[in-house]
Amino acid sequence: MIEELIRLLGKDAVLFKKEDLLAYECDAYTLEKALPRAVVFPRNTEETAAVVRLLNRRKIPFIPRGAGTGLSGGATPRGGEVIISLARMNRLLSVDLPNRRAVIQPGYINLHLTQAVADQGYYYAPDPSSQQACTIGGNVGENAGGAHCLKYGVTTNHVLGLKVVLPDGEVTELGGLPDTPGYDLVGLFVGSEGTMGIVTEITVRLMKQPEGVRTVLALFDRVEDASEAVSDIIAAGILPAALEMMDALAIEAVEKGTFPVGYPEGVEAVLLVDVDGVEAGLEEQIRRIVEVCRKHRVREVRPAASEEERARWWANRKTAFGAVGTLSPDYLVQDGVIPRSRLPEVLARIAEIGKEKGVRIANVFHAGDGNLHPLILFDSRVPGETERAVQAGSAILKVCVDAGGSITGEHGVGLEKREEMKYLWTEEELEVQHAVREVFNPEDLCNPGKMLPRPARCAEVKRHSKDSASQQK
Ligand SMILES: Cc1cc2nc3c(=O)[nH]c(=O)nc-3n(C[C@H](O)[C@H](O)[C@H](O)COP(=O)(O)OP(=O)(O)OC[C@H]3O[C@@H](n4cnc5c(N)ncnc54)[C@H](O)[C@@H]3O)c2cc1C
Structure with missing residues (x-):
């Protein structure tokens, strides 16, 4: 099989030695690992289809992989699969500004798309915190979200068409027209976690940059006050572009990380709020956000004084997951969703679960969407701690479902949360x-x-x- 793969793709596009395969034994969910049989790097749709036809003929399972930043084991082998890495299919194929579209290969890095069109006043809206590394193919796999998805929607709202290699090697196109009659197969494919075929070209929507953006930072002495402010900001009819929250343990981490902000001692929760749109309306929106925060006993609230300050606040937030590594040798990222009005009680329950299981839990999350990211800290060298962290994660997801929410907001189910699907769905x-x-x-x-x-x-x-x-x- 390796010889056949090399004949199809060339020697430099096939890895099969154990030392090369080790880097592919998991994605960013590191609790489960197994070696693939080989890793291949096709350069275009035709090569991808040829590899898939070969593997299909031999009945060898395969896994599409982007950058491997997934947090639920979607690109992790169970042992013996061939990984089809899309990393070399990383070109921007066309940009059509009058129709606000771009066509890209799946290995194109998310942030590069905004960088490519920023000079002309456009951007690509879905902005996962991993956007400097993750691919848009992987975003399609997971239906990725991000801080600014509160106002602009997640990946599925920005994908207009797909070229796909089906699992038997047939190439097909989905969507792509201004409106496609019939079933929404693009919608079905986005978020299917690589289980329906391999995406080899993506047509995405480009957005015009808003005329103005303002960012407000609010510091609270109590998590309950911050979470009530979140609900009330949206209940007041304001739709921020982003509404993010961090609790005390997360603040401790980001202050030890690469972009400390210098938060004062004793702050229990931080809210970071972006509003954007027509310049004329922004100051009024900020005034109302400040008013709601004051109603909820905010300690300090103010807009960014400069573009540099705003960029620092966001860099501090966006690097939070990595910064948690300063607190603990291991951590597990969870990804539940709840109706945002249930934030205060669910956050309290998460804290109780941490105490019950004897693990510390930091919360960094897209509060406006009710998309929680409890980061469960543990030390895998201590016997029993990994198991307790996993149990805490599962218990938190149950709490989310019981509160009327779901077991994933953006990171997918992968290997990690298959059992928790049963919290939501019946056998039938x-x-x-x-x-x-x-x-x-x-x-x-x-x-x-x-x-x-x-x-x-x-x-x-x-x-x-x-x-x-x-x-x-
Ligand atoms: C620090 C950090 C921060 C993060 N922040 C966010 C966030 O804010 N929002 C968010 O949504 N996620 C976030 N993530 C998770 C992750 O970055 C996203 O899920 C991202 O979409 C994965 O992209 P990837 O290129 O790494 O895909 P991979 O991890 O390689 O793959 C993800 C899934 O997509 C499938 N897949 C990959 N490419 C294709 C393809 N071409 N065709 C079909 N299926 C494919 C894979 O089989 C797998 O199931 C974060 C991760 C990290 C490490």
Whole structure:
């Protein structure tokens, strides 16, 4: 097989020695690891399709991979798969400003797109905190979000069309028209975590830069006050571009990180709020945000005095996950969603879970969306601590579901949260999801074992959906 792969792609595009494969044994979710059989680097759709046809013929499972920054094990092998890295498919293919579109290859880095069109007054809205490293193909895989998705929506709201290599090697195009009649297959594909095929070209929406942006920083003595302010800002009819929150442990981390802000002692919660749009309305929005924060006993609240100050506040927030490494040798990032009005009680429950399980938990999150990121600190060298961290993560997701929320806001299910899918879906509902997947991926060769738990009646479902898949094809 390795010889055949080398014949298709050339020697410099195939890794198969153990020492080379080690770097691919997991993504940024590091609790589960296994070696792939090989890693290949196609350069275009044709090469990707040729590799997929070969692997399909030999019935060898394969995994699409972007930058490997995923936080739920979506690009992690279970052992023996071939990883199809899209890292060399990293070109901007075209920009069409009159129609506000760009076409890119999947390995193109998220931030590079905004940098490429910024001079002409445009940008690409979805901005995960990992945007300096993650690929737009990976963003499509996970339906990634980011700080500014509160106002502008997540990846699926910005993808207009896809070119896809299906798991049997057939190449197809989805969407791409101003409006596509029929089922929304682009919507189905975005967020499918690499389980329906490999995206090889993406048409995305470009946005015009807003006329003005202002950022407000609010410091609170109590987490409850900050979370109530979050709900009230939106209830007051203001839709900030971003509304982020950090609690005391997260503040301790960012202050030890690369971009300290110098937060005063004893602050229990920080809110970072962006408003953008037509210049004329911005000061009024800020005045109202300040008013709501004061109503909730804010200690200090003020807009950024300069562009440099604003950039520093954001750099401090965006590097928070990494900064948590200054507090603990290991940490687990969770990703639950709740209705934002339930923030105060859910944050209190998360703190209780930390105490019950004997682990510290920092919270850094997209508060406006109710998208929580509890960071569970542990030391894998201490016997039992990893298990307690995992249990705490699962318990937090249950609390989110019980509060009317979900087990993932943007990081996907991957390997990590397959069991927690059962908090949300019944066995029957999961069977339906399996059946949908198997229309595209009937032999389960494309990223097997990800996203969905195996339902008890799986064998029966599999047989049934294989029959219907071949009929549909
Ligand atoms: C410090 C840090 C901060 C983060 N902040 C955010 C955040 O704010 N918001 C957010 O949403 N996420 C965030 N993430 C998670 C991660 O960056 C995103 O999930 C991102 O979309 C993954 O992109 P990637 O290129 O690394 O994809 P990978 O991790 O390589 O892959 C992710 C998934 O997509 C699939 N996939 C990859 N490429 C393709 C393709 N071409 N076709 C089909 N499937 C494909 C993979 O199989 C896998 O299931 C953060 C991660 C880190 C480490």
